[in-house]
Amino acid sequence: MYLLMATFEENSILVSVQNLHKHYGDLAALRGISFDILQGEIFGLLGPNGAGKTTTIEIIEGLRQPDGGSVSVCGLDPAQESMTLKQRIGAQLQSTVLPDKMRVDEALHLFASFYKRSASVHLLMEQFGLEEKRHTFFENLSGGQKQRLALALALVNDPELVLLDEPTVGLDPQLRREIYSLIEHFRAERRTVLLTTHYIEEAERLCDRVAIMDRGQLVALGTPRELIARSGQGARLEIRLAKPVGLDRLKLIEGVIDCHEADGAYFLHAQPAAVTIAALVRFLESQENALLEMHIAQPSLEDVFVEMTGRRMEH
Amino acid sequence: MPTVRIALLTIRLVMRTKLALFFTFIFPLVFLFVYAVLIARGKPEVVAYMFGPVVTLNIMGSSFWGLGRQSVTQREQGSLRRYRLAPIGPGTILLSNLLANYLLELPTISLLLFSAVVFFHMPMKIGWLTLLALVTVGTFAFAGFGLTISSVANTMQEAQIYNNLVWVTLLFLSGVTFPLPMLPRWVQRLAMFFPSTYLVSAFQGVMAQAEPVRNHWPEMLVLVTSGVFGLLFAMRLFRWEKEEKISTKAKLWSGVFALPFLVMGLWMNTRADPTAMWARSYSVVGQATTTSLNPETEKPNLIENFDGIQASEELLRRWQVSTDSDVSGHSMAEISLLTPGAEGRRHAMRLKGRLAPGPKDAQGYVSARCEVRVPANSKGLRGLEFEARGESRIYQVGLQPPKAASSPHPAINFVPGEDWQNVRVPIAWLTDLATYGLANGPWVLEISVTGPPGEFSLDLDEIRFY
Numbered sequence: 209m210y211l212l213m214a215t216f217e218e219n220s221i222l223v224s225v226q227n228l229h230k231h232y233g234d235l236a237a238l239r240g241i242s243f244d245i246l247q248g249e250i251f252g253l254l255g256p257n258g259a260g261k262t263t264t265i266e267i268i269e270g271l272r273q274p275d276g277g278s279v280s281v282c283g284l285d286p287a288q289e290s291m292t293l294k295q296r297i298g299a300q301l302q303s304t305v306l307p308d309k310m311r312v313d314e315a316l317h318l319f320a321s322f323y324k325r326s327a328s329v330h331l332l333m334e335q336f337g338l339e340e341k342r343h344t345f346f347e348n349l350s351g352g353q354k355q356r357l358a359l360a361l362a363l364v365n366d367p368e369l370v371l372l373d374e375p376t377v378g379l380d381p382q383l384r385r386e387i388y389s390l391i392e393h394f395r396a397e398r399r400t401v402l403l404t405t406h407y408i409e410e411a412e413r414l415c416d417r418v419a420i421m422d423r424g425q426l427v428a429l430g431t432p433r434e435l436i437a438r439s440g441q442g443a444r445l446e447i448r449l450a451k452p453v454g455l456d457r458l459k460l461i462e463g464v465i466d467c468h469e470a471d472g473a474y475f476l477h478a479q480p481a482a483v484t485i486a487a488l489v490r491f492l493e494s495q496e497n498a499l500l501e502m503h504i505a506q507p508s509l510e511d512v513f514v515e516m517t518g519r520r521m522e523h
Numbered sequence: 524m525p526t527v528r529i530a531l532l533t534i535r536l537v538m539r540t541k542l543a544l545f546f547t548f549i550f551p552l553v554f555l556f557v558y559a560v561l562i563a564r565g566k567p568e569v570v571a572y573m574f575g576p577v578v579t580l581n582i583m584g585s586s587f588w589g590l591g592r593q594s595v596t597q598r599e600q601g602s603l604r605r606y607r608l609a610p611i612g613p614g615t616i617l618l619s620n621l622l623a624n625y626l627l628e629l630p631t632i633s634l635l636l637f638s639a640v641v642f643f644h645m646p647m648k649i650g651w652l653t654l655l656a657l658v659t660v661g662t663f664a665f666a667g668f669g670l671t672i673s674s675v676a677n678t679m680q681e682a683q684i685y686n687n688l689v690w691v692t693l694l695f696l697s698g699v700t701f702p703l704p705m706l707p708r709w710v711q712r713l714a715m716f717f718p719s720t721y722l723v724s725a726f727q728g729v730m731a732q733a734e735p736v737r738n739h740w741p742e743m744l745v746l747v748t749s750g751v752f753g754l755l756f757a758m759r760l761f762r763w764e765k766e767e768k769i770s771t772k773a774k775l776w777s778g779v780f781a782l783p784f785l786v787m788g789l790w791m792n793t794r795a796d797p798t799a800m801w802a803r804s805y806s807v808v809g810q811a812t813t814t815s816l817n818p819e820t821e822k823p824n825l826i827e828n829f830d831g832i833q834a835s836e837e838l839l840r841r842w843q844v845s846t847d848s849d850v851s852g853h854s855m856a857e858i859s860l861l862t863p864g865a866e867g868r869r870h871a872m873r874l875k876g877r878l879a880p881g882p883k884d885a886q887g888y889v890s891a892r893c894e895v896r897v898p899a900n901s902k903g904l905r906g907l908e909f910e911a912r913g914e915s916r917i918y919q920v921g922l923q924p925p926k927a928a929s930s931p932h933p934a935i936n937f938v939p940g941e942d943w944q945n946v947r948v949p950i951a952w953l954t955d956l957a958t959y960g961l962a963n964g965p966w967v968l969e970i971s972v973t974g975p976p977g978e979f980s981l982d983l984d985e986i987r988f989y
Contacts, residue, residue, distance in 0.1 A: 271607060294610040301608070305601035309539040314532060321528050322609040345539075361605070 222247045222282060222369055222400050223268060229276035230263050230424075237263045239424040240277065245369075245402055250395055252415035253404040254509065259421040261404035262302065265373050268402065269299050282368055295324055298367030302374045304358035308347035312338050312357055315346065316364060323365035336360040336390065352383035359390055370394060372403040376410060388413060408510045420513055427516040435512045442479030444505040447488070448472065450498035462487040473501075525611050529619035533593075534626055546588070547627055548634060551581040555635050559643045568731065570643040575726025576699045578632055579719055582661045583668075583693060585631075587686045590624045591669030594757075595682045603763045613761035617754065621666050628662050648733035656736060657729065661722045664746035667753020667780070668718070674760035675777045677768045693719040698727075704936040705952055716788030721746055745787040752780050824898045824988035826907075826968065829870040832860060838872060846876070847888040853879035854887035864984040865910035865943040871984035878976050889979070890971035895922075897966055897988070904988050906949040907968075913939035913981035916974060920946070922953040923967040934971065939981060947989070 223245035230238040238260045245251040253261040266272040267279055270286030270293055279286055284293045306315055313329065320326035333339045336356040341349065349357065355375065362370055375391065376384040384407075391414050394401050405411055411418045412432045420428040420435070428435055442465060458467045458474060463484030465477040478484035481504060492499055537543045555577045563569035594617075597603045606616060636654070639645040668689065676682035694700055696710055697719040703711050714720040721742030728734040736743070756777055760769055832838050838860050846854040856876030864871035878887030898904065907922060919934035932954060937946045968986070972979055 269608065291610045291612075294608065299608045301604055303601065304605055306605060307536050307597075307602055309536045310532070314535075318528060318532055319605075319609055322525050322611055 220247045221245070223251075223402065224280040225264070225268070225277070226279075227277040228264065228267065228274050228279065230260070230267065230272070231275050236424050238267075238274070238277075241419075241421070241424070241426045242277075243419050243426060243429055245400060247400050248398045249416040250391070250401040250403065250414055252411040252418040253402070253421055254406065254408070254411045254415075254418050254513070255404075255421035256406055258423070259406075260424040261406075261421055262373055264421075265299075265371050265402065265404055269297065269371055270294065295365065296367060297369045297371060298362035298365055299371040300358045300362040300373060300375060302377060304354065304361065306346040306357075308345060310346045311343050312346070312349070313342040315357065316360060319361050320364040325366055327364055327366040329364070332360045332363060335393070351379060352386060355379060355383070355387060356390065359387070368400060370399055370401045372401060374404055374406070376405070376407065384410070408508055408513070412509055418509065420509070420516060422513075422517045428512060432509060435509060436507050438512075442477050442507065443481035443484075444507065445476040445478055445481065445484065445488075446501075446503040446505070447474050447476065447499060448501040449474065449492070450500055451495075453495065453497060457491075461491055525615045526619045526622060529615065530622035530626065533619065533623035537623070537627060543589075547585070548631055550584070551577065551631055551635055552638060554580055555638055556642075559639065563643070565643055567644045567646055570639055570645045571648065572702075572727055572731040574635070574639055574645060574730050575723050577635060578658065578726060579661065579722045580694070580699050581631060581635065582628065582658070582665050582722070583690065583699070583719060585624055585628055586662070586665035586669035587672070587690050589627075589669070590620055590666055591673045591686055592679070592682060593620055594670065594673035595676055595679050598762060599679055599765050601765070607763040613758055613763075617670060617757050617761065621663075621670070621754070624666055624669075625659070625662050628658065632658050648731070649729045649736075653729060653736050657722070657725060660743050660746050660750075663750035664718055664722070664753075665750075667750035667756075669753075670757035671753045671777055671780050674757045675769070675774045678765075693717055698723040707933070712792055715791035716784050718746055718749055718784055721787070741787065741790070745783045748783040749780065752783065756780060824904070826895045826986040826988065827872075827893065828868065828985050828987075829860065829864060829872050830868055832870060834860065842872070842891050842893045844874070844889070844891050846890075847881045847885070850881065852881035852885070852887060854881070854889050855879075856889040856891075858891055861982055865912070865982075868984060871910070871982050873980065873982050874970065874972075875978075875980045877978050878972065878974060880976055886973050887976060888971065888973045890969050892967050892969045894965035895968045904950050906947055906951075906989055907953060907986070908945060908947040908989050909986040910943050910984040911937065911939040911946050911981065912941070912943045914941075914979065915939075916972060916979055916981075918981055919969075919971045919973075920948060920953075921969045921971070922950075923969065924954055925966060934969070943982075943984070950988075 221244045225244070226242050227240045228238050228242070229236075229240055241260070241264065243251075253259075253264060255261050263272065267274050268281055268286060270281075270290035273287050281293055282296050284296075286293050310318075313333065316329040316332060320329055333342055336359060338353065338356060338360060341353055344353075346354070346357075359372070359375065362372070372391070376387045379387065388410070391401065391403070395414075403410075403414065415432065417429065417431050418435060419426050428438070430438065442463075453474075455467055455469060455474075458464060458476065461476075461484060463478045463480060465479055467474060467476045469475070476484065476488075485502075485504075489499070537547060555574075558573040558577050559565060559570045563573050597616075603616065632654075640647065672682055672685045672689065676685055696706075697703075697714045697717040698706075699719050703714055703720070703724075706714070721739070725736065725739040725742055728739060729736055756779075760773060760777075762769070827841070829838070832841075838858060842858055844856050844858055846852060846856050848854065854877065856874060859873050859875070861871040861873045863869060872891075874889070874891050876889055878889065881887060907920070909920075911918075915938055917936050917938055919936055921932055921934035923932050933952060935948045935952050937948075939946075970981070970983065972981065
């Protein structure tokens, strides 16, 4: 039977990760990370390549054994109760490969047959826009179609928890937005989702809460709004003026944290933005200068990442 | 059931791949026609003899190049990773591969059987169930081989190397390509360690000699054991990801897989006369060719038919008997004129005696030799033939060219029956006519016997080139 609405208890913890450690030889892939995922939320692990996101998700899936710490998923230990757990979770790999000559409907029917509880293959194909491609061989699917099939495969057992490892990596922006819509549909179904990504906009758009990872450690955890607010970066103002003005004078304006000039424009980091804008207008009037253009940009998770790690995310 | 579902889907995928279809169904047929036309020359009895090697070749091929490669390919391509997320284990994957391989084997063998019976009138001397049992055991055993190789290999290149090593060895040294009785004795000894030898000889025993399959139970047992070993190894060393490699130490453990063959090979080598069974099956090749001889087109090049000989004394002037007594042995032999000869002719020759153990437990040895002249038109010679009758021992026939009496030349085994039988040996098996054909001087024809102690008796008649 296909369950559109996963049954869940609001705010109960579905995944608990405590002080997780994992080494590959001398390399410490995970260095004591801890977080909980609540039932019904979309939780994101954000970080650059090599941050430890995939290792974390694979430990949660039961595919890898941790060297230390504990993990509980749906009340089960993935390392000890892997087969039972696999009945209750659905997962999508970073890249899903199936035999070239396997058809879309064959793949869905085959994988659905492995589970005690399975979703309707017909509805899944409809939901993921694969109905027209049902008889198409895997080798003839486009990148986006392959990814949609991978997502559909993650749902064949109508799982309580969906684990998505970099679901949009390598896709063009249009296909990426297509996948975003599908994942947003999971939210409507109140499914619990853990996704890893190194795309900032993906985490901001899709996730209820985000854990920022870097070099095997959790550097920040919260809702995107909380993280941005906590970062203290403020808004970024880009202004063009009728007459040039010294940077040292701009820095004296109330609320300006930092400023620099590039291509004839001035970039001000302001906190709070509203106070700075009012002060800026007063300052320009006193200088008989005019504001020709102004853009206001809110800080992003990328800014948070830079502030937390001192490095930019590598896409 | 996941195992069956994956297996059935795998078969469907094979059916959609042209190359796989070719190697699964067309390629084995090509082999059957090559063996049946070029080697068996369309003779039904010989086709029955060659059917075993063709089936064994097919089973080996699908195990090494199908099943063995499949697991490595799945791992390298990453398709195993998707299965890993599902609630199924390595056993399901391996058993489904095994089952798909077996289910694909059955129609192929049926096609081979159909072609052999319809196009070459191959006699079916065994029941369907016996054939199915042999195919099942063979497929399982070689699947063990394929799975072991795919488990041990870390990459596809590695798997190719291992496959080729084992494949070529088994192909040429175990009766799959050349009948074992044609091969030197040391190769025959070595062949006793190879599983393909067991399967080929079992097929040839039941297909050509109508032997009950229970006569081959030790070989069958070893084949099944090796299949079980292979499956256990594959489960133990199974890897989902191509990044997971196994250590050299773990690879060495797979040597245990060869243990049943080692035991079997040693056991067969210590048996009194392990090659007799192969030679008995092989004798059908000689028998079968007689039946199709067309007297009108054959030009007999008679060497000896004994009909012009009046007394045994005259026979002794032409034939020389030697035994191991020359080297401190105790074997004895004599030749005598026999009346009547084969097919109601006047005379034949009887070589009779007793083999006794020589010094240091060496086997007894007796030979009868006579000088022969190779006809002037030696380029047209295809072989040597004679009528033979005797008890079920292995005898050898050899033909030594002039001035090469001291250098070793091949001796070909034959096993006479209780009644007169025609034995034919292609000249190429005996000597190299291109090198020696124009040499002047007499050649030496030698009929010899060696083996376990005891009486022996061999009647010979109508020795000729054909």
